[in-house]
Structure formats: C-alpha cells, structure tokens
Amino acid sequence: MTRTYALVFVAxxxxxxxxxSPERQVIDDAAAALGGASRIxxxxxxxxxxxxxxxxxxQNRMPDDELPVWKVTEHTRAIDLANDRTRVQQFxxxxxxxxxxxxxxxxxxxxxxxxxxxxxxxxxxxAGDAAARDRRVELLHHPITVVRAxxxxxxxxxxPRTEGALQLVDITTAPGDxxxxxxxxxxxxxxxxxxxxxxxxxGDVAIVTTFADYEDVDGVKLPRxxxxxxxxxxxxxxxxxxxxxxxxxxxxxxxxxxxxxxxxTPPPVVVTVEPVAKGIWWLAGSGNHRSVVFEFDDHLVxxxxxxxxx
Numbered sequence: 001m002t003r004t005y006a007l008v009f010v011a012x013x014x015x016x017x018x019x020x021s022p023e024r025q026v027i028d029d030a031a032a033a034l035g036g037a038s039r040i041x042x043x044x045x046x047x048x049x050x051x052x053x054x055x056x057x058x059q060n061r062m063p064d065d066e067l068p069v070w071k072v073t074e075h076t077r078a079i080d081l082a083n084d085r086t087r088v089q090q091f092x093x094x095x096x097x098x099x100x101x102x103x104x105x106x107x108x109x110x111x112x113x114x115x116x117x118x119x120x121x122x123x124x125x126x127a128g129d130a131a132a133r134d135r136r137v138e139l140l141h142h143p144i145t146v147v148r149a150x151x152x153x154x155x156x157x158x159x160p161r162t163e164g165a166l167q168l169v170d171i172t173t174a175p176g177d178x179x180x181x182x183x184x185x186x187x188x189x190x191x192x193x194x195x196x197x198x199x200x201x202x203g204d205v206a207i208v209t210t211f212a213d214y215e216d217v218d219g220v221k222l223p224r225x226x227x228x229x230x231x232x233x234x235x236x237x238x239x240x241x242x243x244x245x246x247x248x249x250x251x252x253x254x255x256x257x258x259x260x261x262x263x264x265t266p267p268p269v270v271v272t273v274e275p276v277a278k279g280i281w282w283l284a285g286s287g288n289h290r291s292v293v294f295e296f297d298d299h300l301v302x303x304x305x306x307x308x309x310x
Contacts, residue, residue: 021040023157026169026183030143033188035220038124040148043220045249046079056091058201068096070104075238078249079139083147085111085252086139092176092237110135111254124254126261131248133177134197140171140179141209143190143223149173150181166191189214205231212233217243260295269310 020028031037051074055067072189074091087109094102107118108127115132118124134267140146154159155175161168166182173179180194192210199205207230211223228235272285279295 021157021266022160023169026160026167026170026181027147029167029188030147030181030183030190033183033221034143034190037151037220037294040144042142043148043294044080044082044246046077046142047242047244047247048075048077048238048240049080049242050075050238052236052238053234054236055234056107057230058199059233068094068098068183071095072236072238076253079142080249081145083111083112083253084136084139085249086135094182108135109252110139111252114259115177115256116254116258122252124230125260126258126264128264128266135173137179137195137197137207138182139193140173140177141193143208143211143228144220146171146179146181146193147190153207169184197200199230201280215243218245220245229256245257266310 017151020284027064028037031040034040048178052072054070054072056070057067060067068090071091071094076089077085087107089105091103094104106121108120108131109116110132113129113132113136115129115135116124119129120214142150148170150157150171150173152174155227156171156172158172159168159191160187161267164181165185167179167185168182170178170180178195181190182190182192182194184191190211192208194206195209197205197207207228209228211226213224214221215224222240222245224240224243226238226240228299230236270285271283274282274284274294276282281293283291283293287307291305292303294301294303
C-alpha cells in the first residue's frame, strides 16, 4: 500500500511540474486554436491578397480633420516564414488632391536584417536600419507569425493579464523585438497585436493590428480582415480576398548587390538663421520646411516646427 501511495505522489508531482505557466498557457491556447503548434511550426510561407484603404496620418490639414485616404486596390503580401523574409506590393489611388502622383505602385520588403524598396521597373535599393526595425516588428502583426515567434524557445514571455474578454501576454522575440499578443478568452484565437513605435509628429505611439473573420486554410485558421491603427489613426484596413499557405517564396531573397550595399543614413540637418526684425528669426535651409523664432525677454517661441526633432 505504501508503494502505491508513493507512485501516486510521484505522478501528481510530475503532473504539477509539467503544467504550463500562465503566460505559456496563453501561447499554447492560441497555437491550438490556430491549428496546433506543430502545424504552425511546419508552415513555410504565407500569401495574403486583398484590398482596402490606407489613410495618411500627418497629412490632414488640422489635427482633428479627416485623414486623406489612399484607396488600395491591390495588396499582396508574401512571407517566407523559415527565413524571415517578406515583401509587400500594393497599388493605391489617392482619394484627395495631391501634388504628386495620384496613383502609385509600391514594393517594400525585408530579408533578415536588410530592408529594401523596389521601383516600378524592379530596381531595388537598400533602406535604412529604422525601416528594417519597423518592418521586422510589422512582420509580427499577424496571428501566425507572432505565435510562431512566441513558440521559439528563445522567446521570453511575461506579464500575463486579463483585459475585458481578452487574455494578454508580452512577447520578446529571439531577436529582441517586443510586442503584446491578446487572445479571445472564449475562442483563444489571436484578437490583436500591439507594438510601440516612434512617430516624428506624435512621439511614442501604439501600433495595434486587430484580426477578425477567421477562415480555415489547409488546417490553420487565418484572418480575412486586418485593421492597423496608430493610436487613434487608421493606418490600413485590409479585407483579404485570398489566404494561402506554403508555396514558392524563393524570389523573396534580395540580390547580393542589395545586401552588400551600405546602409543609407539620413543626411545631416542644416539650418540657416536669418534675422527678420528685432527679436524675430527665420530658420531655413532644411529642405522646403521653415520655422520662425520669436524672442522674448525670458523665453523663445518656435513657430511651425517641421518634420521631426532634428
């Protein structure tokens, strides 16, 4: 009888030790809801095709005005899950008066740590480190990519909590990027991903992508609607017309000429100062943006601060 009790105790102890932590349980539940951890980790690629709208924050005439909107008639995204590569191609039409081209074809991508842009003729140029960092985090704004990253043993999970009907957990990926995943407590499907970024005009901002209208595609659940907000401003409202998994993504690798190109750095900001009248100064020299400084006895007033802090 003593031996029986000992075996029961050992079994109970083993079961207790094997139970997942609260933060790991959130990820395990999300993986199971999406189709299972093994299925998610076995995926090699995602293809997302759709259309929608992309308001242009920062181009509204007044802070509370409606944002000018680009109508996105074609949006195609391919993701190489095994090699951390992605390419987004979209064709958009301005729904507002615009001094530049009112129709634009844009191609942007990421190959590991190398961000790049492609001209309509296919010529690729390397983008800066800031673009690479932003696109690496943006890559996590999808249920499959963020859960795959969280399943990586090198990822760190922290701060499990509840927010209304959502369960949240903070994820620091193996490369060191941090996002917050929220899953629905009833379905356990990912509801949104949040990351923090810096905006030249608004400072620290939250980038939030919500997921809705899930469908089953070859054994995994994928959202047919993705909506990205920057604080209160809509950035992209995408209605997916086709989700596909796996398939050929070999062409997402950038040429060696792009990889070996030097990383572009922003040109230095040069500001010229011209006196206009007593106590009034005209600041120019930085592109086509200008500022005026008004001098008082104990302070200065900088009027029309352009573009960014520099």
